[in-house]
Amino acid sequence: MSGRHLVLLPCLLLLLAAAGSVASASSPPKVSPAEATGFVRRCCRATSYPRACERSLVPRAPAVGLSPRRLAQAALAAAADAARNCSAYIGSPSSSYASSKGKGAMGDCAEMVRDAADLLRQSAAELGGRVGRASSPRFAWCLSNVQTWASAALTDAETCLDSLATYAGAGAPREDVRRRVVAVEQAAGIALALVNRLQPARRTATASASHQ
Numbered sequence: 001m002s003g004r005h006l007v008l009l010p011c012l013l014l015l016l017a018a019a020g021s022v023a024s025a026s027s028p029p030k031v032s033p034a035e036a037t038g039f040v041r042r043c044c045r046a047t048s049y050p051r052a053c054e055r056s057l058v059p060r061a062p063a064v065g066l067s068p069r070r071l072a073q074a075a076l077a078a079a080a081d082a083a084r085n086c087s088a089y090i091g092s093p094s095s096s097y098a099s100s101k102g103k104g105a106m107g108d109c110a111e112m113v114r115d116a117a118d119l120l121r122q123s124a125a126e127l128g129g130r131v132g133r134a135s136s137p138r139f140a141w142c143l144s145n146v147q148t149w150a151s152a153a154l155t156d157a158e159t160c161l162d163s164l165a166t167y168a169g170a171g172a173p174r175e176d177v178r179r180r181v182v183a184v185e186q187a188a189g190i191a192l193a194l195v196n197r198l199q200p201a202r203r204t205a206t207a208s209a210s211h212q
Contacts, residue, residue, distance in 0.1 A: 036061040043071055047193040049186045056187065069127060072194040076124035076150065079187035083117035083153070086180040109160040109177070113184060116153035116160075120188065123149045127195070134200045143198055150192040157185035 031039075040061045044053035053075075057064070060074045090110040123146045132138035160181050164174060 031065050033062055036065050039066050040064060040071060043068070043194060043197070044190075046197065047190045049190055052183075052186050053190045056190070068194070068198055069131070072146075072191065072198055073124050073127045075187070075191035075194045076120050076127060076146070079150075079153070079184065079191045080117050080120035080124060082180075082187045083113050083120055083157070083184045086177075086184050087114040087117055089180060090177060105163045105166050106177070109163045109181065112156040112160045112163070113181065116156035116184060116188065119149040119153040119156070120191065123153070123191075123195075134198070139200075143195070146195050147192070150188065150195055154185065154188040154192055157181060157188050161185065 037058055040057050041054055044050045044057060047053045056078045057071065057074055060078070064070045064074055087110055090106060090113065126142055126146050126149075129142070130138075131142040161178065164178050164181065
């Protein structure tokens with residue numbers, strides 16, 4: 001082996017070692033299912049609907065790990081699913097409410113829940129993108145967008161409930177829809193609460209951005 005190659009070999013080894021260190025630092029630490037579940041439960045206790053939060057998000061704990069951002073994204077996705085299913089139920093051709101679609105309180109409600117589903121899905125996609133570090137201007141911009149959209153989705157669900165109060169249909173079907181919309185309202189509220197916890201000033205040492 002030539003002298004030039006002998007000089008380059010240590011440099012190459014140093015570069016490989018540095019690359020390995022960077023990769024290790026950027027990879028999230030592995031956590032056990034019990035740790036991930038405990039993390040989700042603790043975060044859910046900070047919401048207004050801890051039981052509903054746990055029912056929805058504990059099954060997603062393995063994918064969430066110890067990441068507050070992934071937890072908020074999972075909550076947004078779960079809320080979007082709830083809103084989409086609720087809207088489909090109200091507007092389904094086989095539903096007794098299909099004739100009201102596009103007019104009256106039920107039609108208004110279906111439209112608002114559908115809008116909420118779009119906003120929540122958009123929020124989940126935004127948070128799942130390249131948001132940058134928690135202290136970066138890009139993160140602040142993305143977080144502001146998500147907070148705005150999730151808040152609007154929650155308002156849609158609340159307005160839908162107000163609209164249902166004026167519906168003149170039979171009581172039992174109305175209550176059936178109302179329960180579904182309440183579930184959407186709770187899911188959106190849970191998601192927004194977890195999104196708000198991503199504010200850098202409110203992050204704790206046990207839920208830091210290093211787990212993202």
